[in-house]
Amino acid sequence: MARPVIAITGPERGAFGPRFCVALAVRLYGGIPLQLRPSQREDKHVFDGVVVTGGHDIDPVLYAAEPEVHPRYDQERDQLEMAIIEQALSKRLPLLGICRGAQLLNVSRGGNLWQHLKDHRANTSHRWTVLPLKTLCLEPTDSLLGRLLQSKHCKINSLHNQAINNLGKGLQVVARDLDDIVQAVEDPGYGYLLGVQWHPEFLLFLSRQRRLFKALVAAAHKQLASN
Template identity: 65%
Template structure:
């Protein structure tokens, strides 16, 4: 593994599927570069252990296999076991080494599962006040928990978010706290206040980069990764 200089930008691993998802991964990479980071795209089959990076973004996509949180399947979605294996290993490594981590949509769900939590495998039965419609537009209301790290980043207790998921966090994993819910009370954001930077969001901030508070998620990740990178020298 090559030596890195003290003034080099923090490297942020960006995970995703073997094929597809070009748009979300490109937008995440743009957000990382926006704040001075260097994206490192990792896919199933890559030898991720050979790479050095200072932070992680687990992107969205297909549902995670319920076997990862010891549950029986209740729906018939698409699973990607190779991606599950890659991202589970990277999340576990990030947790062990206190790497800054942002989980987006399925990334937040998998983070919760790796901490021992589980998911609602379908949300239609959980909704009373919100729609099941999926859209990249910020048409859903997010209630942010006062005093949370997310509240500090967003500078508000209510925001508008998009919705592209059909599963969501049910029981929380260990050491995680809820930092945001939608109007049905469904968990939309989680965090670990004891970690340097560990946030999972159910929405897709990469599609909302024109909204300053959405960009702050990536800005805070890069700042935490930069601090960690400098401290290693």
């Protein structure tokens, strides 16, 4: 039986930890990880599903906004991942966006971002933490995320400075934090199209977080079998 290939995008250098953890989860559930970097943007790649990993803030030019902060942007990576997202969406491939990946998914659908979250926090700390110390509140809807997490509330980590503001076309909010900041979006009419603001690859010791990757690989396997 053929194993689905899962593209894992990221920067040209570094990000070993997230890449390794995502690849580990993909292998755990029977997928074949395919690491993609900006230098491979012009190459032809065949894959059955996508994980867009976290990293630097997205260049606001992609959603027609002036920069409010001045972090280090990675325009080459932005270009690669926008192209991969567009390719996946055109073929309706399963896609999981993690942190900046969720933000880029939203931007690819015409949405925009809060560029500096510290100004929008009142009830939660702006401190970054890889540990599951922040509270995720699922929206009261029958969502893919809700079926995977099987809980109205759970703990998540937080490693981001930006977040989704206005939603992209076809997306709906399925989870927020205690400051009402968007923490997860999905397209209910798509299949597996999910963006999460936290980093489930660093929480693989929690079964509910592993289910995000298990479901992605399962959806990719179904996609592969139907071709």
